[in-house]
Amino acid sequence: MFDLLVLGSGVAGLTTALRGAAAGMSVLVLTKGELASSATRFAQGGVAAAIAGSDTPEMHLADTLVAGAGSCDVDAVRALVNEGPLRVRELAAMGAAFDTAPGDHGEELLLAREGGHSVARVVHAGGDATGAEIERALVAAVRRSDRMEVREGWFAVDLIVETARCRGIVALDDRGAATDVRASETVLATGGAGQCYAVTTNPLLSTGDGIALALRAGVACADVEFVQFHPTALCLESMPRPLLSEALRGEGAVLRDEHGSAFMVGEHPMADLAPRDVVSLAAARRISASGIDHVWLDATMIERLEERFPTIWAACAESGLDPRRSGYRWHRPPTISRVAW
Template identity: 40%
Template sequence: MTNNIHNLSRDTDIVIVGGGLAGLFCALKLAPRPVTLISAAPLGQGASSAWAQGGIAAAVAEGDTPEAHAADTIAVGGGLVDEAVALGIARDAAPRIHDLLAYGVPFDRDLEGKLAVGREAAHSARRIVHVRGDGAGAAIIAALSEAVRRTPSIRMVEGFIAEALLTADNAVTGLQLREAGNPSATPFLLAARAVVLATGGIGHLYAVTTNPREASGSGLAIAARAGAVIADPEFVQFHPTAIMTGGDPAPLATEALRGEGATLINDRGERFMAARHPLAELAPRDIVARGVFAEIEAGRGAFLDARQALGARFADKFPTVYASCIAAGIDPARQAIPIAPAEHYHMGGIAVDANGRSSIDGLWAGGEVSSTGAHGANRLASNSLLEAVVYAARIAEDIAGRDLPSPVRLSEASLTPHGGAPDAAAVARLRAMMSLHVGVIRDGRGLAEAVRHFAALERGAASLALRNMATTALLVAASAWRRCESRGAHFRTDHPADAPAMARRTMTNLAAARDAAKLLGERPLSHAAQPAIA
């Protein structure tokens, strides 16, 4: 059922923030226990998972195994994947696929009626389940949204954002909410016995992203500002084949196109990935993204060429990509598609355990806002949707098995009043700085400049929305500055090799990021590229 926020009791049981895959799936798994689901956009909109084209990785085909899937995950993770976590997720994959089928997701099937599976970069087997080629995300969210609307125990509150997490004695007490798109509106306090953050990623901290506008890092920020441990924030994945036609966000040309034989070429018609990696176009995403970036920086441009591999079959095989191209005046059956790397997925996030619990009592996190250890320094293609459903189910089971504390009465003194629209110029500068200094290619000087800028913004922003953006940007930049090596998706020109001593996950918090900024403020810029690693 859907309620206006002002009709809600201010004392609630379980609050889930986020209307994407993790939030919807968790709410359904908790049924018939009452939950309140907060979504910034109308249900089914504003979630990155709805835009996912690749599908879900799962060892459901004959001859494939969870162990092989886990091995592929570990191989691309830059030495930072928690192997037990990767194997656990791979083993939970088949049951979660069957859950999605039960909720009405129409996964593609072969002529024998079995689930059809495709192959994507760095997978050793065909194990990606799709919906109509490139429509998995939209179909999954549509099916789950309908299931949620049919479930009487789920109360939907659409059009509100969570802008602050309220705690006492390191335990959740509630949330501060505000009407989305109306930053001057009076905020609303909602008490909660348990909070699940499923708010998505950080894409709109970057000038070029494939994520919806709602993916601005707010969930990570409110958890960090409440004192939560944040894991691996420096590891940001850039999809190598965003369609460059001026859109914000940029449409995505799914990796499955390269799985079907599409190639990457420059403006001379030369394939450039074969010289960079034995797997060429099917190399891990970070390597392909840097290859595409290098061609663009060299002035040769980069293009996805599916003319020979698909030709006239393009429209039927990949209708979503085809529609994006046609809307931009490109016929991908006859023309190469202009591309560039775009922020696509954040491997970092709120540190959680195997049940999705954070370091704050009563706070769970699932989906892209969390960091489970499954992705390490570089996510394997199509593992994100899988991780979201696996952890959403685990969170629901964990909450259902716990005695939750009584709700705490909230005082208006708990309000953080900073409203008002974020300054558009300040947002544009933040996004440009993230792309320039905390993007595909990084170095110590640029990262130091970014850290100082974001720290000042985080201290002084008049708008709470802008302050939350700056908080997450500061966490990413500070951890990238401290990691003086290149590993996975984190590449620094001043430290181009990996450092074996740093083959460990980052565990940090907002205080540590602020300390990095203070350190940089006290030292000449010439020393900024050589931080001491704690």
């Protein structure tokens, strides 16, 4: 019997587990793949936090509320913007190596800009491999802890509910046998459900298991209409689609239609850095009007793209695409990054 059972080993699960252990709880992390296996490790662009001297949590709050278009839970946004800088520093103290450069006060965090943000405030690692670095640091911290047990290759299938309380779960163990795992508290941190969609950037493990087993146990699920999605990914047959991080547009990349027109200008005052829903809607309109199943992302102006975005560079190279190429004839079949809808 554990004090705390955490299902899932992404950033949510491992952070909760470390917090529980620090509070003196006996903790079990149970995860269906290997410990590092998660959507977290595929996160590219980074973590938004008001860290720059010229930035404030109030500015981050204002940007988030505008992007949220009336749907934000203001208390939750306040927690996010106020605690963000502290959480980034905690991750760094745990060993996450965020990208830095020499500044006036020694090594300073490099900050990128993404859609909906009025200033650069996105901390990143390995250029565009932020999630891999955060997951690596969290896994290392969990492995160091002596208050934690880890079960890899265990698949949670049902909650055990007794006298209206969750007392643990039924899991298929690493040999496929159904086993009860009991705990005083159970946290579902099993990630998203991107694989429910025909087109997704989410890894194969994002199958909404936690939502399903909670619903089966009669747990009320809130906010299911809020699904995070990426407006831009490479238009290939492969699934998941290789993500083209919003940070590309933060560095100057421009969405173009089949005539080469930069169509976000005129759609929104922030043009290509408009919030995701605005960008997606504008791209969908162009796609529907043109009858072509994609638009284009012109990244030819980004210098040293291979250093700043090594993950995207590798995905393009694997597909025979060279994002540095200019002089593109827009009505021809694409030879630079295509963006799926």
